[in-house]
């Protein structure tokens with residue numbers, strides 16, 4: 001699943017090419033189950049002009065010049081690509097034909113993603129946005145550390161919990177825990193202040209680095225231009241199960257934490 005950096009890279013790419021484009025017609029080969037039905041979605045977006053494309057948590061948002069918001073949650077295999085017009089393939093869910101002859105396509109092979117629209121002023125009432133925690137790159141490390149200080153849950157679970165902090169998934173949780181030397185099963189309230197500050201500083205650093213390197217290219221993820229990112233070359237632990245720690249050469253271990261497979265170094269990330 002694309003995490004914060006991947007969605008940020010997609011949003012920046014789309015912002016650069018979509019602003020000012022208007023939607024002239026819409027094709028709906030078949031929306032996903034969690035999407036808004038086409039009979040309300042399509043009339044709302046017809047004729048709209050794109051004002052900006054941005055990201056909140058792992059959600060991609062398009063703001064139209066009349067104040068309408070269109071949101072995409074990509075989940076496992078969703079993609080939003082702006083490209084030259086083509087005919088629909090079997091994974092395409094909705095296609096917007098734009099005024100310059102180009103096309104914005106939402107495709108989703110496994111169909112867990114969705115597209116929805118919000119009338120002007122309604123976006124803030126979306127329960128998703130009301131529940132989601134702060135953006136890790138727009139919040140100080142000390143403030144983020146405060147969010148886990150009194151929590152009895154394991155830190156890996158807290159990092160993945162979107163109501164604690166937004167946009168972090170398995171990849172960047174494991175990478176930041178490794179960089180900070182924190183065992184994924186450490187409880188939030190057992191983390192020293194210094195270690196918690198280190199963890200969130202490393203989280204910010206790894207997210208920023210991934211954005212700078214165009215997102216990771218896990219599985220079939222590609223950015224809005226169709227390019228695979230290069231960040232996977234920088235992983236210390238994610239996807240390296242059974243290999244040696246790059247720091248100390250100890251064999252990396254895995255365990256199921258908060259329902260997800262965690263890869264960590266038992267020596268660099270001792271249990272606390």
Ligand SMILES: [Zn+2]
Nearest residue numbers: 245248265268
């Ligand atoms: Zn190690």
